[in-house]
Amino acid sequence: MMTLKVNGRDHQIDADPDTPLLYVLRDDLELNAAKFGCGLGQCGACAVIVDGKAVLSCVTPLLLFQDKEVTTLEGLGSIETPAPIQRAFMEEQAAQCGYCIAGMMMQAQALLQRNPKPTDEEIRAAMEPNLCRCGTHMRILRAVHRAAHLMQTADASTVQRSGR
Amino acid sequence: MNGPVVLDRRRVLAGSGALIVSFTLSDAFGQDQNAPSATPAPKPPGSLATTPFLDSWIRVDADGGVTAFTGKAELGQGFKTAFQQIAAEELDISFQSLKVVTADTARTANEGFTAGSNSVHLSGTAIQNAAAQVRALLVAEAARRLDLPAENLRTENGAVIAPDGRRFGYGDLVASDMLHMQAQPTSKLKDPATFKVMGQPVARVDIPAKVTGGAAYVQDMRLPGMVHARVVRPPSYGAQLTECDVSAVEKLPGVVKVVRDGNFLAVVAKKEFQTIKAMAALSAAAKWKEMPRLPNQHDLGRVLTSLPSQDKTILQQSDPSVTGQRTLDASYTRPYQAHGSIGPSCAVAQSVDGVMTVWTHTQGVYPDRQAIAEMLGMPTASVRCIHVEGSGCYGHNGADDAAADAALIARELPGVPIRVQWMREQEHAWEPFGPAMVTRLKASLDGNGAIADWNFEVWSNTHSMRPGGAGAMLAAQHMSKAFAAPAPKPLPLPEGGGDRNAIPIYKFPNAHVVHHFIPAMPVRISALRSLGAYHNVFSTESFMDELAKLAGADPVEFRLRHLDDPRGREVIQKAAQGFGWQKGQKAPRNRGYGFGFARYKNLAAYCAVASEVEVNGETGQPRLVRAVAAVDSGQVVNPDGLINQIEGAILQSMSWTLYEAVTFDDTRITSIDWQTYPILRFNSVPDIIDVHILNRPGQPFLGSGETGQGPAAASIANAIANATGKRLRDLPLTRKKIKDAIDA
Numbered sequence: 001m002m003t004l005k006v007n008g009r010d011h012q013i014d015a016d017p018d019t020p021l022l023y024v025l026r027d028d029l030e031l032n033a034a035k036f037g038c039g040l041g042q043c044g045a046c047a048v049i050v051d052g053k054a055v056l057s058c059v060t061p062l063l064l065f066q067d068k069e070v071t072t073l074e075g076l077g078s079i080e081t082p083a084p085i086q087r088a089f090m091e092e093q094a095a096q097c098g099y100c101i102a103g104m105m106m107q108a109q110a111l112l113q114r115n116p117k118p119t120d121e122e123i124r125a126a127m128e129p130n131l132c133r134c135g136t137h138m139r140i141l142r143a144v145h146r147a148a149h150l151m152q153t154a155d156a157s158t159v160q161r162s163g164r
Numbered sequence: 165m166n167g168p169v170v171l172d173r174r175r176v177l178a179g180s181g182a183l184i185v186s187f188t189l190s191d192a193f194g195q196d197q198n199a200p201s202a203t204p205a206p207k208p209p210g211s212l213a214t215t216p217f218l219d220s221w222i223r224v225d226a227d228g229g230v231t232a233f234t235g236k237a238e239l240g241q242g243f244k245t246a247f248q249q250i251a252a253e254e255l256d257i258s259f260q261s262l263k264v265v266t267a268d269t270a271r272t273a274n275e276g277f278t279a280g281s282n283s284v285h286l287s288g289t290a291i292q293n294a295a296a297q298v299r300a301l302l303v304a305e306a307a308r309r310l311d312l313p314a315e316n317l318r319t320e321n322g323a324v325i326a327p328d329g330r331r332f333g334y335g336d337l338v339a340s341d342m343l344h345m346q347a348q349p350t351s352k353l354k355d356p357a358t359f360k361v362m363g364q365p366v367a368r369v370d371i372p373a374k375v376t377g378g379a380a381y382v383q384d385m386r387l388p389g390m391v392h393a394r395v396v397r398p399p400s401y402g403a404q405l406t407e408c409d410v411s412a413v414e415k416l417p418g419v420v421k422v423v424r425d426g427n428f429l430a431v432v433a434k435k436e437f438q439t440i441k442a443m444a445a446l447s448a449a450a451k452w453k454e455m456p457r458l459p460n461q462h463d464l465g466r467v468l469t470s471l472p473s474q475d476k477t478i479l480q481q482s483d484p485s486v487t488g489q490r491t492l493d494a495s496y497t498r499p500y501q502a503h504g505s506i507g508p509s510c511a512v513a514q515s516v517d518g519v520m521t522v523w524t525h526t527q528g529v530y531p532d533r534q535a536i537a538e539m540l541g542m543p544t545a546s547v548r549c550i551h552v553e554g555s556g557c558y559g560h561n562g563a564d565d566a567a568a569d570a571a572l573i574a575r576e577l578p579g580v581p582i583r584v585q586w587m588r589e590q591e592h593a594w595e596p597f598g599p600a601m602v603t604r605l606k607a608s609l610d611g612n613g614a615i616a617d618w619n620f621e622v623w624s625n626t627h628s629m630r631p632g633g634a635g636a637m638l639a640a641q642h643m644s645k646a647f648a649a650p651a652p653k654p655l656p657l658p659e660g661g662g663d664r665n666a667i668p669i670y671k672f673p674n675a676h677v678v679h680h681f682i683p684a685m686p687v688r689i690s691a692l693r694s695l696g697a698y699h700n701v702f703s704t705e706s707f708m709d710e711l712a713k714l715a716g717a718d719p720v721e722f723r724l725r726h727l728d729d730p731r732g733r734e735v736i737q738k739a740a741q742g743f744g745w746q747k748g749q750k751a752p753r754n755r756g757y758g759f760g761f762a763r764y765k766n767l768a769a770y771c772a773v774a775s776e777v778e779v780n781g782e783t784g785q786p787r788l789v790r791a792v793a794a795v796d797s798g799q800v801v802n803p804d805g806l807i808n809q810i811e812g813a814i815l816q817s818m819s820w821t822l823y824e825a826v827t828f829d830d831t832r833i834t835s836i837d838w839q840t841y842p843i844l845r846f847n848s849v850p851d852i853i854d855v856h857i858l859n860r861p862g863q864p865f866l867g868s869g870e871t872g873q874g875p876a877a878a879s880i881a882n883a884i885a886n887a888t889g890k891r892l893r894d895l896p897l898t899r900k901k902i903k904d905a906i907d908a
Contacts, residue, residue, distance in 0.1 A: 015435070015437070016417075016437070019437045020437065023435070023436050023437040023440075026436065027392075027435050027436045027437070028435075030386060031377060032377045032378065032379050032380070032381075032384040033376075033377030035383065035506075035507055036383070036507065036508070036585060037506050037507060037508075037588070038588040038837060038838060039440075039587060039588055040588060040837055040838075042588075042837060042838040042839060043506060043838055045506055045507065072377065073375075073376065073377045074376070074377035077376065078376055079372045079373065079376050079378065082372075082375070082376060086375045086376055089371070089375045090367065090371055090372060090375055093367060093368060093371060093804055093808065095240075095368070095370075095371050095374055095375065096240040096241070096242070096556060096808060096809075096812055097239065097240025097506075097553070097554075097555055097556030098240065098370070098371065098374035098375070098380065099240075099381065099383075099505075099506050099507040099554075099555035099556065100506045101374055101375060102374075102375070102377065105375065124846045124847055124849065125846075125847070127846040128845055128846050128847055130846070131506060131838060131843060131844075131845065132506070133504055133505060133506050133555075133556055133558070133816070133843065134240060134556045134812045134816065135811060135812035135813065135814065135815030135816040135819075135844075136808070136811070136812060136815075137815055137844070137846060137849040138811050138815070138849070138850075138853050139808070139811070141846075141849065
């Protein structure tokens with residue numbers, strides 16, 4: 001048994017310590033967003049955020065997550081109250097089949113958390129580990145730019161509210 | 165008493181809560197619709213021709229709920245949204261209040277495969293006409309009740325309204341089997357000028373769940389009591405399992421069962437990663453006898469043209485008064501290429517009381533049902549296939565095979581839902597690839613620089629080995645009572661397979677086109693998006709550029725000189741104009757401009773692509789800098805959806821064209837992951853892709869999901885030739901080939 005903190009909640013996990021995080025998320029916690037794509041760390045479909053960094057959950061064993069904070073796409077927002085990154089992908093209609101998209105969004109979220117105003121080149125470089133096969137790349141790039149903008153606006157409004 | 169349970173629509177619908185089961189309930193539903201009828205002639209449009217009952221397409225419940233049914237599968241093209249727009253428009257109900265149900269052998273029409281850019285053209289047309297006719301029936305019923313002429317009534321927001329304001333909701337009007345009517349050959353469709361929902365960039369209905377972690381894919385299904393399975397595939401085509409001691413594997417944690425049936429080997433365990441560990445152990449325990457039988461991948465052109473072929477002249481026209489003076493010939497080749505779905509294929513199956521239910525991301529629930537039933541020796545009616553979205557498939561990938569795997573394993577564990585997902589290396593090695601192809605072209609110019617004669621030969625396998633029979637499925641081929649793969653057949657024109665788009669759209673006085681159909685398939689192949697059109701358009705449009713150069717003509721002007729089709733001309737002109745194409749223009753250093761055009765299948769959407777490519781003079785590395793496309797797909801249902809499809813076509817085709825080839829040694833497929841089969845990554849994504857739509861209100865829907873791939877490939881190849889002065893004809897146009905050409 002091991003305690004794993006996912007999306008702000010502690011979970012008792014009964015799995016072998018060598019189990020990649022992806023299977024714990026999907027199988028034990030029944031979370032859908034992180035996807036199995038390659039199991040080799042080559043495609044990014046399984047990306048989640050751990051302590052602020054994008055991590056490929058398909059190749060990272062459970063034992064490395066002791067005392068860490070894991071965030072999946074589900075932890076960012078919901079259909080009813082989407083996070084800026086989710087709103088941006090909806091508004092840009094940045095999906096075709098969408099299988100890669102959750103991983104794309106986590107990769108982008110990690111970038112925007114460490115660099116709120118990335119250049120187009122910085123976005124492309126950050127998204128390099130993630131593969132899309134439908135050819136939705138132009139929309140994904142636009143959505144990341146839009147998310148950056150939305151986050152800044154959201155931050156500004158938060159600052160404004162707290163400033164009152 | 166213990167005979168197989170036969171699923172029928174009545175049984176399935178009994179629990180649906182609808183007061184009015186307005187469906188085709190007879191056995192005639194689905195596989196055949198040969199119910200005796202007054203046989204209206206001509207046939208109604210789209211898929212209504214084969215599934216004529218209105219209630220197969222549109223259902224109105226007593227509570228006013230409206231459902232549209234399609235036998236097509238949503239594969240990420242977004243047409244579920246488009247169908248919802250079409251039905252809402254013709255029925256005069258709000259977009260949100262309508263539901264769309266997609267391919268399910270127990271609920272929807274048999275529309276064969278979701279393929280060939282046919283979904284909106286066939287199913288969308290059927291839904292549009294059925295919806296219009298249902299609306300007319302509802303208006304007629306209201307007219308009868310009100311004792312008013314139907315033309316005095318109007319419809320709005322799900323109700324029929326009289327001039328004095330009296331209104332009947334659709335649910336109040338529909339009764340018993342009122343909609344169980346054969347469609348009329350023609351419908352009174354709405355005037356496109358009055359469209360409220362169609363033609364609008366409505367947001368896709370599937371995207372919110374996909375961007376918030378909702379259950380959106382068959383991979384996300386979790387049925388009560390579900391267990392996981394993994395298959396251990398043979399290491400190569402034709403390998404025989406000689407030895408496999410499963411005793412140690414059976415003792416591993418969580419393992420429920422090891423399934424061995426001939427060369428079919430699988431393991432079932434409670435948790436997913438336990439299954440994967442057990443699969444690795446089972447794989448290590450299995451000993452196989454392999455046979456070196458693959459051809460030389462570095463000499464595919466010669467390999468293909470030396471295999472026996474069935475040769476057919478598919479175009480022959482001559483005008484002896486026109487003869488050529490300067491002649492050019494060239495040969496183009498394409499390797500085997502992979503669908504390369506990001507999510508490996510997956511299926512869930514459960515056998516309950518003699519009924520096998522399979523949830524699958526297949527493109528054809530009915531053919532899959534037939535194949536699975538044959539494999540299992542069950543009556544077709546005892547198998548139900550339900551489409552659930554998967555990762556994009558781009559044609560016949562591992563989806564059907566995974567469905568068969570799940571069904572074969574589920575038979576061994578009655579009652580237990582089984583989820584099978586392939587591993588990355590299985591998807592890469594075992595999916596049926598897009599076939600390698602060879603074309604040889606020869607043409608001559610007359611004294612005025614126009615093409616006097618055109619010769620085009622194409623060598624290709626079939627482009628469909630899809631199910632229908634069990635032998636198309638790997639599990640059925642590998643089980644002890646093995647089913648042989650069916651004999652391949654060329655796909656008939658006008659759509660064609662290896663010869664798709666082999667017949668030029670341009671007008672030439674003398675033309676000769678030959679299709680060399682190759683039955684032998686040394687590598688497992690089937691349908692990859694756009695089939696032969698990708699290579700044939702790449703060849704035709706590359707050669708048009710080579711001929712334009714010989715004629716000293718501008719490539720765009722040269723195409724227009726040979727094209728009568730006014731819609732095609734307009735698409736070419738639009739793309740050229742959007743790109744800023746100018747006659748005689750010269751690109752900056754290390755850059756080149758290119759153009760490509762086709763009408764997909766010569767009967768679907770028109771697409772032209774102009775592109776600018778940068779080539780690194782030192783390394784040969786190519787990069788598509790920008791692309792401008794124009795597309796005419798008839799009446800546009802959802803412009804943003806169409807743009808998304810064309811953007812995707814350009815990027816996917818660019819990836820095929822610059823990077824992709826399946827590799828193998830004499831025994832095994834060696835491109836088994838994203839390292840050994842590299843595809844487009846973000847550092848190579850263009851700066852800009854612009855898509856211009858030429859909308860044709862009131863014109864038939866033309867399929868567009870596969871129209872861009874061929875033109876994009878040629879456009880990029882032509883831009884590379886323009887940038888380097890070197891013509892590359894052997895796909896993919898890799899950095900190394902470009903570098904070698906520059907250095908030559």
